[in-house]
Amino acid sequence: NAGVTQTPKFQVLKTGQSMTLQCAQDMNHEYMSWYRQDPGMGLRLIHYSVGAGITDQGEVPNGYNVSRSTTEDFPLRLLSAAPSQTSVYFCASSRTGQGAGEQYFGPGTRLTVT
Amino acid sequence: SQQGEEDPQALSIQEGENATMNCSYKTSINNLQWYRQNSGRGLVHLILIRSNEREKHSGRLRVTLDTSKKSSSLLITASRAADTASYFCATDGSGGSNYKLTFGKGTLLTVNP
Numbered sequence: 001n002a003g004v005t006q007t008p009k010f011q012v013l014k015t016g017q018s019m020t021l022q023c024a025q026d027m028n029h030e031y032m033s034w035y036r037q038d039p040g041m042g043l044r045l046i047h048y049s050v051g052a053g054i055t056d057q058g059e060v061p062n063g064y065n066v067s068r069s070t071t072e073d074f075p076l077r078l079l080s081a082a083p084s085q086t087s088v089y090f091c092a093s094s095r096t097g098q099g100a101g102e103q104y105f106g107p108g109t110r111l112t113v114t
Numbered sequence: 115s116q117q118g119e120e121d122p123q124a125l126s127i128q129e130g131e132n133a134t135m136n137c138s139y140k141t142s143i144n145n146l147q148w149y150r151q152n153s154g155r156g157l158v159h160l161i162l163i164r165s166n167e168r169e170k171h172s173g174r175l176r177v178t179l180d181t182s183k184k185s186s187s188l189l190i191t192a193s194r195a196a197d198t199a200s201y202f203c204a205t206d207g208s209g210g211s212n213y214k215l216t217f218g219k220g221t222l223l224t225v226n227p
Contacts, residue, residue, distance in 0.1 A: 004156075031213065042202060043157070043217040050213055058214060090156055099144045099212030103204075105156035 001026050004106035006091050012112045013081040021076040021109050023091030029104070030096040032074040033058070034066065036087040037108075043090065049074055050096055081113045118146075118203040118218035126224040133190045135221040137203030138183075144212045146179055147204045148188050151220070157202065160188075193225045 007022045025032065033048035035058075045058030049068040063085060065077040074093075078085060088110050092103040121136045137146070145164050149157040163170045163179045163186065170177045176189040190197055200220040206212045 033215070035217075040219060042219040043204075045214055045216070048213060056211075056213070059216070092157075096213075099206045100215045101145075102147065102159045102162055103149075103157070103215065105158070107156050108154075 003027065004091055004093055004104050006089075006106035006109050008109060009107070010110050012114065013078070014114055015081060015083060017081050019078050019081065021078070021089055021091075021111070023074045023076065023106060024072050025074075025091075025093040025104070026072065027093060027104065028071060029093035030071065031094045031100060032068065033092050033100070033103070034064070034074070034076045035090045035092065036060065036085075037090060038087050046076065046089075048100075078111075083113050085111065086113045087111060118205050118216060120201070120203055120218040120221040122221060123219070124222045124224070126226065127193060129193060129195055129225055129227050131193055131225075133193050133197070133223055133225070135188045135201050135223070137186045137188070137218055139186075139203075139205045139216075140184065141207055143181075143205045143207040145206055146177075146186050147215075148175075148177060148186075149202045149204060149217075151200045151202065153199075160201075190223075193223075195225050195227045197223060198225045199223060 004025045034046040035043040047066040049055045091106040094101040118139045147162045148160040151157045174191045202220045204217045
């Protein structure tokens with residue numbers, strides 16, 4: 001199994017541009033989520049999904065959109081990039097049960113917005 | 115807002131010593147988890163402890179949970195240079211949802227050979 005994969009690894013955007021960060025998992029996990037990690041801030045939840053067709057907001061959802069059309073894929077869209085969105089983005093997945101459970105993380109996408 | 119807060123922010127020890135990191139949180143939880151992150155990498159799950167458990171072991175790791183004090187500790191025994199990493203606690207239950215994980219800011223552990 002490849003686990004959780006993320007593309008691209010690095011990306012530079014200009015302010016106002018849009019882009020989609022890709023996330024895929026091959027473990028048939030129902031739960032998928034997106035986090036951003038900023039220096040000294042730990043990880044903050046952007047959006048999450050408990051299954052295909054179901055998404056919900058996390059702690060910092062503004063400026064980001066998600067959709068979940070398949071179990072495997074959970075793309076994160078930046079609608080109009082801003083310098084404040086410069087961060088490292090991590091996608092994670094897990095089996096659902098009584099909660100989010102043990103998370104399997106992807107390697108991350110390092111995004112710079114100029 | 116951060117649910118979990120680790121303490122200390124940074125810890126430097128010698129190989130072979132034990133390392134203890136603490137996590138405090140604010141609201142009731144279903145589970146508490148610990149993760150490790152090597153520099154520039156994704157997080158790796160270490161251990162999950164449920165709210166009705168008080169202690170859990172996994173290899174050289176020992177986790178305790180005190181729900182009355184809303185705190186947890188992670189003990190790494192006989193540390194190795196390869197244990198050098200950032201360690202994060204994560205709690206669920208934020209905003210009434212068991213599906214929202216909240217991470218602390220982490221403890222940076224340096225194990226000197």
